[in-house]
Amino acid sequence: MRSYLVIIGASAALLFGGAVGAHAQDAPSDPQIAHIAYTAGAIDIEAAKLALSKSETQAVLDFAQSMVNDHEAVNAQALALVEKLGVTPEDNPTSQSLMSAAETKRAELAELEGADFDQAYIENEVAFHAQVNDALETVLIPSAENEELKSFLETGLKLFQGHQQHAEQIAGELK
Numbered sequence: 001m002r003s004y005l006v007i008i009g010a011s012a013a014l015l016f017g018g019a020v021g022a023h024a025q026d027a028p029s030d031p032q033i034a035h036i037a038y039t040a041g042a043i044d045i046e047a048a049k050l051a052l053s054k055s056e057t058q059a060v061l062d063f064a065q066s067m068v069n070d071h072e073a074v075n076a077q078a079l080a081l082v083e084k085l086g087v088t089p090e091d092n093p094t095s096q097s098l099m100s101a102a103e104t105k106r107a108e109l110a111e112l113e114g115a116d117f118d119q120a121y122i123e124n125e126v127a128f129h130a131q132v133n134d135a136l137e138t139v140l141i142p143s144a145e146n147e148e149l150k151s152f153l154e155t156g157l158k159l160f161q162g163h164q165q166h167a168e169q170i171a172g173e174l175k
Contacts, residue, residue, distance in 0.1 A: 027139070027143035028094070028139070029090065030087055031087050031088055032089075032090050033143060036135075036140065037078060037140065037156070039099060041074055041078070043099065043102040043128075044071045044128065046102070047067070047125070047128075048071070049064075050106060051063075051121045052065065054109075055118055060122065063125070064121075066166070067125070081149065081152055084148075105124060108120075109121055122167055125164075126168050129161075129164035129167060133164060141153045
């Protein structure tokens with residue numbers, strides 16, 4: 001199980017640290033940032049839906065349902081904001097890498113059952129939120145040019161930091 005967490009963390013670090021960080025000299029544009037943020041939310045919704053279909057642990061089910069609710073609400077707000085701003089989210093290598101890695105992880109999680117699934121799902125949530133939060137703080141928020149987008153990302157960061165803490169708490173309970 002530990003090697004699974006290391007793989008997830010390394011993948012996320014490469015995705016955010018490499019794909020976003022590699023463009024540090026040309027920071028992502030607002031349309032790219034919008035796409036990256038939306039993609040990260042969509043990824044977490046899909047992982048949570050998988051957990052809702054597989055887990056029998058109430059804490060995991062409650063967490064997964066909160067991920068669906070929170071990320072669907074944030075993504076709806078994000079879509080409303082980009083429409084208001086007249087910004088068309090732009091697909092980019094970071095979004096594509098995130099989606100590809102998420103599909104691989106979702107397939108790996110789908111093969112697990114019971115306590116193994118719960119542990120792997122929650123560890124994935126801890127690692128994913130840690131990397132998303134780091135990317136928000138160090139790349140996406142500082143790169144956002146539009147103040148409304150920047151403010152939206154800052155609000156999202158606070159929510160997602162809470163998600164990370166909640167996942168860490170559940171991970172501790174599952175051990």
